[in-house]
Amino acid sequence: MTTQSKLARGELFTVQVREPNGHRSVFLEGLRGSATVAELRARAMSELRLTDEVDWNVRHEQTGRLLQDDQRLGDFAQSNTQVTVTMQPDAGLGGR
16 A cells, blocks of 8 residues: 555544664554654654753664655655654654
């Protein structure tokens, strides 16, 4: 099933978000494919209680790539309804 057909059906996604050191993670459930990385980051920061004094990047576990703020969940989730990402402090490498 393509991402477009999943979005058309309104399929919901679950995103596992890991903190930088990997000791804790949270599951964000019921996210629409239209949710942006910026929205995902904000919710994850709240759930993981990460400080907003740090610029956080979101890394897609499957590809290892940093995700851009305006990317949509449905675009990088591809054929999976469950996705894993890691929050990491911005190292000035152009993630945001």
